[in-house]
Amino acid sequence: xxxxxxxxxxxxxxxxxxxxxxxxxxxxxxxxxxxxxxxxxxxxxxxxxxxxxxxxxxxxxxxxxxxxxxxxxxxxxxxxxxxxxxxxxxxxxxxxxxxxxxxxxxxxxxxxxxxxxxxxxxxxxxxxxxxxxxxxxxxxxxxxxxxxxxxxxxxxxxxxxxxxxxxx
Amino acid sequence: xxxxxxxxxxxxxxxxxxxxxxxxxxxxxxxxxxxxxxxxxxxxxxxxxxxxxxxxxxxxxxxxxxxxxxxxxxxxxxxxxxxxxxxxxxxxxxxxxxxxxxxxxxxxxxxxxxxxxxxxxxxxxxxxxxxxxxxxxxxxxxxxxxxxxxxxxxxxxxxxxxxxxxxx
Numbered sequence: 033x034x035x036x037x038x039x040x041x042x043x044x045x046x047x048x049x050x051x052x053x054x055x056x057x058x059x060x061x062x063x064x065x066x067x068x069x070x071x072x073x074x075x076x077x078x079x080x081x082x083x084x085x086x087x088x089x090x091x092x093x094x095x096x097x098x099x100x101x102x103x104x105x106x107x108x109x110x111x112x113x114x115x116x117x118x119x120x121x122x123x124x125x126x127x128x129x130x131x132x133x134x135x136x137x138x139x140x141x142x143x144x145x146x147x148x149x150x151x152x153x154x155x156x157x158x159x160x161x162x163x164x165x166x167x168x169x170x171x172x173x174x175x176x177x178x179x180x181x182x183x184x185x186x187x188x189x190x191x192x193x194x195x196x197x198x199x200x
Numbered sequence: 201x202x203x204x205x206x207x208x209x210x211x212x213x214x215x216x217x218x219x220x221x222x223x224x225x226x227x228x229x230x231x232x233x234x235x236x237x238x239x240x241x242x243x244x245x246x247x248x249x250x251x252x253x254x255x256x257x258x259x260x261x262x263x264x265x266x267x268x269x270x271x272x273x274x275x276x277x278x279x280x281x282x283x284x285x286x287x288x289x290x291x292x293x294x295x296x297x298x299x300x301x302x303x304x305x306x307x308x309x310x311x312x313x314x315x316x317x318x319x320x321x322x323x324x325x326x327x328x329x330x331x332x333x334x335x336x337x338x339x340x341x342x343x344x345x346x347x348x349x350x351x352x353x354x355x356x357x358x359x360x361x362x363x364x365x366x367x368x
Contacts, residue, residue, distance in 0.1 A: 040299065043299070043300070088256065088280060088281055089280070089281065089289070112256060112257070112280060112298060113256055113257065113298075121257070121298060123298070125293060125294075125300070126293075126314065129316075130280060130281075130289060130291070130314045130316060130334065131208065131211070131314075131334055132211070132293070132312060132313070132314060132334050132335060132336040133336065134336055134337055135336065135337075144300060145300070146294065146298045146299075146300060148297075148298060166298065166299055166300050167300060168300040168301065168302055168303065169302055169303075
């Protein structure tokens with residue numbers, strides 16, 4: 033796989049944190065539906081459905097539910113890079129089989145993105161977790177930031193770490 | 201890799217032909233810049249520059265030149281699937297490192313696409329060559345068809361077959 037290019041500060045958002053879990057645990061949380069539904073959105077929101085076909089061009093589908101019990105429109109994406117335990121790249125620009133989505137205004141989030149996740153082992157057994165979210169335009173990046181990207185992804189990561197730190 | 205979904209007749213264009221060359225020859229034509237420049241656009245148009253980093257997220261860049269000698273804006277894309285000799289998927293929606301492009305109206309072609317190429321060996325040494333080009337909207341598909349997709353890709357394939365059939 034190609035080296036990640038530098039972060040583009042006009043188009044990309046980033047969350048990086050060193051966590052006290054092996055990369056394998058974070059990877060499982062991101063790739064097993066029964067685990068993902070337990071942490072992927074900040075409580076009291078929930079993920080109530082999740083489908084994962086963990087291969088480039090395979091589906092990544094989630095349905096979120098509001099605290100009032102209303103299901104949101106399903107979020108459908110596809111994987112671009114699957115390097116077990118190391119790197120996972122996915123996007124909402126395409127569905128399974130790399131079928132293109134219509135214009136982003138028709139999606140419930142209102143913009144396209146690519147998420148590039150890397151899991152870098154650290155001495156001592158921890159992991160440098162890095163999530164880069166790329167956008168088409170500076171306006172989309174700003175909208176995503178104002179929606180609370182850093183807080184939301186940070187809380188979700190807290191939930192992931194809490195989940196995977198439990199005795200198996 | 202996931203099985204290709206069915207063709208979507210509203211969004212996809214397709215060129216399929218059985219050719220009398222091994223899959224490996226067609227693959228080389230698509231993936232070696234020195235070969236690609238010789239067939240990739242119908243003559244008397246030319247490809248005058250080509251960069252290929254043959255890995256998911258790697259660059260696929262071409263510059264075409266009109267018969268009058270004018271260079272077109274460069275076309276930049278990236279690879280999504282690289283299965284040597286079997287399947288090559290690339291798109292103009294993203295550049296290297298999966299960095300998203302701005303809205304398609306700002307691109308010289310005016311629309312986004314994903315090209316899904318498969319090379320299926322046939323008994324007797326030939327290959328079933330299939331190129332599926334996926335679009336975001338029915339309007340983009342129609343515009344691409346009216347630009348002469350079938351004729352253009354057919355002529356380019358003729359040129360590829362002619363090139364690779366020459367003694368090495």
